[in-house]
Amino acid sequence: MGLLVMILGLVLFFATHVFTTKREARAQAIARLGEGTYKILYALVSLAGLALIIWGFAHYRSSGWIDVWYPPKAMKHITVALMLPAVILVVASYLRGRIYATLKHPMLAGVKLWAAAHLLANGDLGSIILFGSFLGWAVYDRISLKARTDAGGPPIPVGGVTNDLIAVAVGVVAYLALAFAFHPVVIGVPVIGV
16 A cells, blocks of 8 residues: 555646756746746645655565565775765755756756665665655656756756755765654664664
């Protein structure tokens, strides 16, 4: 049951995100609904999808675990190491500096790294579906960005090395918070000592 709920959540979450890549359909929806209504609906459907993903995955982990393969323990350590740059990349997408200018889309690079790292450490069916979906979406979105003719939202100014240093510092703090507070408490899996 949990796996099906998670998959439904993934469908809802990614349907909204894929819809934004269809720029003509998105523009028509905004014209029909108004920008505010469109954004509210987008947020509500995305949040509903995210809630279903979280609930479904938690239920699956507690009662419907299905092993597909058994990753070596070293993969968990590799995942822990890869998560630091993944978090820094996500932060760098908001604190735009040279990292942003070089990668153009550090958020997508961070999501790809996060998903790929978690696929290395988790061999169960639910994790493969969850992290594989995020990896597939991030690859699709990066490819679709090359085909888009509009600039998207208003441009955000790109700073210099100072923004990168702040992004790295904030990324390290966020990484430590995720590893030592969020992951063991919310996910129920300790990051260190596994």
